[in-house]
Amino acid sequence: MRDASVGNNDKIKKILIVGGGTSGWLTAGYLNSAFGDKIEVTLLESSTVTTIGVGEATIPTIKTTMEFIGYKPEEWLPEVNGTFKSAIKFSGWSDSTAKGKESYYYHTFYDRPESSAMPFDSPWFLGFGMNIPLYHYCLKKKFEGSDDQIASYYNPLVQLCENNQSPCSHSDPSLNLKSAYHMDAGLMGKFLREKLTARGVINVVDHLVEVNKNEDGFIKSVSTKGGREIEADLFIDCSGFKGLLINEAMGAEFKSYNDSLLCNSAVAISAKNNPEVDGITPYTKATAINSGWVWDIPLFNRNGCGYVYSNDFINSDGAESELREFLGARCNDMPANHIKMRVGKTITPWVKNCVAIGLSSCFIEPLESTGILLTELGVASLISTFPDKSFCQGNIDRYNSIINKTYDEVKDFIILHYILSKRDDTPFWRAVTNETVVPDSLKEKLEGFESALPVFHELQTDIFAASSYIQILDGYGATPKRPYPLLEQIGYEQGEIALREAKKNIEFMIKNMPDHYEYIKELHNKAGLNKAA
Numbered sequence: 001m002r003d004a005s006v007g008n009n010d011k012i013k014k015i016l017i018v019g020g021g022t023s024g025w026l027t028a029g030y031l032n033s034a035f036g037d038k039i040e041v042t043l044l045e046s047s048t049v050t051t052i053g054v055g056e057a058t059i060p061t062i063k064t065t066m067e068f069i070g071y072k073p074e075e076w077l078p079e080v081n082g083t084f085k086s087a088i089k090f091s092g093w094s095d096s097t098a099k100g101k102e103s104y105y106y107h108t109f110y111d112r113p114e115s116s117a118m119p120f121d122s123p124w125f126l127g128f129g130m131n132i133p134l135y136h137y138c139l140k141k142k143f144e145g146s147d148d149q150i151a152s153y154y155n156p157l158v159q160l161c162e163n164n165q166s167p168c169s170h171s172d173p174s175l176n177l178k179s180a181y182h183m184d185a186g187l188m189g190k191f192l193r194e195k196l197t198a199r200g201v202i203n204v205v206d207h208l209v210e211v212n213k214n215e216d217g218f219i220k221s222v223s224t225k226g227g228r229e230i231e232a233d234l235f236i237d238c239s240g241f242k243g244l245l246i247n248e249a250m251g252a253e254f255k256s257y258n259d260s261l262l263c264n265s266a267v268a269i270s271a272k273n274n275p276e277v278d279g280i281t282p283y284t285k286a287t288a289i290n291s292g293w294v295w296d297i298p299l300f301n302r303n304g305c306g307y308v309y310s311n312d313f314i315n316s317d318g319a320e321s322e323l324r325e326f327l328g329a330r331c332n333d334m335p336a337n338h339i340k341m342r343v344g345k346t347i348t349p350w351v352k353n354c355v356a357i358g359l360s361s362c363f364i365e366p367l368e369s370t371g372i373l374l375t376e377l378g379v380a381s382l383i384s385t386f387p388d389k390s391f392c393q394g395n396i397d398r399y400n401s402i403i404n405k406t407y408d409e410v411k412d413f414i415i416l417h418y419i420l421s422k423r424d425d426t427p428f429w430r431a432v433t434n435e436t437v438v439p440d441s442l443k444e445k446l447e448g449f450e451s452a453l454p455v456f457h458e459l460q461t462d463i464f465a466a467s468s469y470i471q472i473l474d475g476y477g478a479t480p481k482r483p484y485p486l487l488e489q490i491g492y493e494q495g496e497i498a499l500r501e502a503k504k505n506i507e508f509m510i511k512n513m514p515d516h517y518e519y520i521k522e523l524h525n526k527a528g529l530n531k532a533a
Contacts, residue, residue, distance in 0.1 A: 010388040012233045019238030020045030022185050023358030023375045025192035028201050029069035030379040042202040056185040057284045057297050057369040060178050065376045078527040079191045080183040081300040083520050084282045086157045086167045092288040094476045095422050105475030108157040109178050136484040137495030150474045154502040156509035164279045166519035182297045211249035218352045237356040241342040246356035256344040259437040260415050263292045266339040267320045268306035271330035280517040291428040313428040345407045350396045362407045370410050412442040413464050420476035452484050
């Protein structure tokens with residue numbers, strides 16, 4: 001019989017995370033929840049390094065991650081001045097020539113209720129025992145002359161966004177739709193720091209000055225400005241664009257995506273809001289302008305705004321002026337934070353005993369709110385491939401393969417937003433059309449979309465499902481020019497029945513879901529946070 005003690009000396013006993021912010025503290029929380037006191041987790045952060053964002057948007061995975069760490073939305077959302085995010089509203093992307101009205105479309109989240117306790121079935125499929133998604137029938141309506149967004153036929157979130165209604169209900173949680181959140185990134189770091197240090201995570205506030213390696217090239221310890229030498233078995237790089245461990249110390253190669261994604265800079269400014277008068281939108285807004293696009297993220301007490309642009313077409317001063325003009329009086333007296341973005345990926349985010357998570361690993365534009373998602377993916381994948389002190393290369397290769405595949409998928413999806421645009425009104429948008437390098441993987445998807453919209457299983461991944469691609473294609477008028485052939489074969493009677501049920505569903509949700517601001521205000525009141533700061 002094997003001695004149960006064999007291999008105990010190979011267990012990871014100490015982990016050091018270098019870098020704080022949302023990425024570092026989410027990673028610390030995930031590891032602490034997974035291993036408890038079996039592994040000592042230390043987070044080293046510098047008091048001189050500030051977080052990048054003035055507001056940050058997420059996708060629905062953040063709810064699962066935070067619950068795994070140990071906190072339900074009602075516990076943390078008020079603490080970070082958070083609001084709901086049901087969608088992204090893309091304005092001015094498809095066409096800059098619309099006269100007299102705003103040209104926009106929504107990319108909503110999946111609209112199935114989180115609970116099955118609905119008064120009727122959610123009409124996603126047409127029946128026939130074939131599970132044909134309803135959006136194939138909705139496309140037929142477009143051929144008949146409708147200008148409505150395909151998702152608006154069956155997804156209540158489109159109209160709820162238009163009405164500034166919450167995707168969740170205090171009075172009847174069974175109606176809650178899947179949603180994400182907007183949050184203050186600085187307050188999220190503060191919330192997690194306070195909670196996790198009380199749970200045993202060690203927080204060291206100091207500045208890294210040197211990375212010490214052994215003769216085999218593994219990291220042995222890091223030295224700090226304050227004279228500390230911190231040893232660990234596993235080192236996690238959450239140092240952001242600098243990549244202090246993974247790129248500078250371990251020499252991992254960084255691959256730029258700037259040939260496919262032209263934007264490489266940003267300027268961020270907080271903007272005033274007045275929710276008592278204007279309410280709070282339950283969506284992120286992304287507005288295309290001269291040399292890139294503006295994000296507008298509604299928080300409970302203000303909006304986090306910024307301009308993502310290419311410095312090949314406008315300099316930092318020009319970008320700040322353009323952003324301030326766009327925001328108007330909302331940003332008077334507000335300071336600007338200029339950011340040089342490193343768009344691309346570290347090809348091997350895990351090298352020896354060092355793993356990069358967050359911006360040190362990859363950054364692919366904030367356009368679809370994937371920054372925090374990639375942190376979640378990085379640490380969750382680390383848990384599933386967790387090493388011992390032997391650091392088996394096969395295990396490391398598997399992790400790197402998982403992460404790289406996801407990065408490439410996200411990159412393709414972001415590029416899609418640009419290359420489908422019909423804008424040609426500025427040098428930047430003409431360059432997007434003429435100079436963007438389109439990956440073969442995306443070309444293959446686009447060729448398939450020309451013949452028919454995808455079915456659910458065709459593009460069902462952990463990141464962007466078929467419904468996401470469809471909403472983007474529809475937003476640019478890039479849907480197929482003919483109905484789904486199978487639907488043509490079997491007829492449209494079931495489609496009309498499903499569409500009527502979808503309309504009833506939407507009407508019911510509009511009638512029963514509360515105003516977004518009122519919902520968030522009640523959440524604050526329950527938490528005893530009657531403040532606006």
